[in-house]
Amino acid sequence: MRAITILPGAANSVRLDNVEEPAEGDGRILVRTRALGICGTDHEILSGLYGSAPQGEARLILGHESLGTVEDAPPESGFRRGDHVVGIVRRPDPVPCPACASGEWDMCRNGLYTERGIKDRHGFGAERFRIEPAFAVKAEVALGLAAVLTEPASVVVKAWEHVFRIGRRSPSWTPANVLVTGAGPIGLLAALVGAQHGLIVHVLDRHKDGPKPTLVRDLGGVHHTNASSLGDMQFDVVMECTAASAVIADAIRRCAPSGVVCLVGVSAAGRKDEFDIGGFNRKLVLGNEVVFGTVNANRRHYENAARALAKANSGWLGKLISRQVPLSRWQEAFVAQPDDIKVVINFTA
């Protein structure tokens, strides 16, 4: 079968390979791939900065944002032929720490997890893959291709869950508004889930052309291309999705008393910025404010992500998938275009 593979650590090693059918040991459910979403982590892997192949193998099958159709599943699995499924990316360690043992592999404390298409385990970027029922999540057939957004939505749903759990350490905390910085797929999904929670949504993103301002307005949100139009507004929740130093610093300044700043983007380390640490500390202390980071998602978050997508306007979701590329022209998916939001490789086209 065809699969998109890379040689970990080697830039520009990506190619469409012919590989063996998925190993039975990968799981009892056989899935025919419908679509694969591409994200920043894939670009990092393609640049050779990240990623590792399964033990004893040279190449890694890429891909962690999946959508497929069940070809074959045992009756006791809860899945049947024709179901639409999304694969969970992270797997607990063979000898799990307390986090993995309780299903919270997203809160890993020892780094011994594996991740499909990323770390030590083949991904979903092949015509077929196998998966264990514990790591497969049903997607509504009516969602169509938009269900490929389940994985990024799971990251966003976890972020919001933690925002509420943290904010509600104070039972009187009732957030009214959210500032989302960055209108990529994660930012727009964060805005969607914020709107579903009933918050007034503001999105700060430098793109004034293209589909993003309209997508924000379609959620009932306010789109800002410049922080100056935010005036002196403060926000009960700030979802920082750019991972850019200057935006991170400004996001923290925008936090209201008792507010929560959620960092979702993965930035590079090693730069020296000018930053008023004393002012940061003083603001957090006197305002009872929180800054936290979040990564990955566990099964509950995938299931809640599937629900959040099912509740969303399907036309709106469809516009998040700004480009579909057939597998035969897979290379195009990895070349960024100005109006890209989510680029998807369509395995059925």
Add this chain to the structure above:
Amino acid sequence: MRAITILPGAANSVRLDNVEEPAEGDGRILVRTRALGICGTDHEILSGLYGSAPQGEARLILGHESLGTVEDAPPESGFRRGDHVVGIVRRPDPVPCPACASGEWDMCRNGLYTERGIKDRHGFGAERFRIEPAFAVKAEVALGLAAVLTEPASVVVKAWEHVFRIGRRSPSWTPANVLVTGAGPIGLLAALVGAQHGLIVHVLDRHKDGPKPTLVRDLGGVHHTNASSLGDMQFDVVMECTAASAVIADAIRRCAPSGVVCLVGVSAAGRKDEFDIGGFNRKLVLGNEVVFGTVNANRRHYENAARALAKANSGWLGKLISRQVPLSRWQEAFVAQPDDIKVVINFTA
């Protein structure tokens, strides 16, 4: 009666005044002051940097760390003559926001609170004060003068409560150790409460002489005068009590995956430090880590602080009060000495 007063905004205006007996409107319980603890906020007020007098008055009676004996209380108040009491510092707004309305005045969101001895309301630094039962907390008589530590302990108890509420957004989080930076009264009380929670306690403080290293060891903790002796240790909880920029930055670096950094010290703003914002963001995101600030305390925290002090070794607590100054020599309390931990003005001596 005698009272320690200041002219808000004017440095070195502190004096021992003769003032009117406390107004009946201050509360139904009349308290004879036993002791007043002095903290950094008092020093800020004495420097003219902070503090405001009640409306229509020029001077403010200082003092917010109180201990007194009930002289007179109505039967329905739940207090009786001879009870030892501590006054709660903050009062909700006359027209409270949702935080104050639910008793969470420590989570104020509109800044409209008042604070005894600090903001718009006379403090406890007088021979007698009045207080409403809702803002009076009973102290165990057996604690003696150490009950004057209830107010600073309430700040620490709130900090720990929020650490656990935030950390337990992940139910599998079971913290094993804590790093406390700074061994002032807040740091040592944070170490005490950490030890009461069963955590392994490490305290980083530059003083290698004086009583602090022994006080840490008496809790079963490890005292470090230099971060290098921490090696590459990471901590599930970091209680940052110095408010010094370099220590804050290092405290964040010491946080373990899923860990919580709690900022308790009030720093000055306005300096430009070198700080790797991208590295900070990356660490928080990939490690699911939290940095939060906390200030003040509500009634529940005072009550739990009274319990925490009652459980502590009374000899250990007594050593936290490193100097007692009689009211007649009150000025000495405001002149720092090298081995000071908590300095207390004794109103009964």
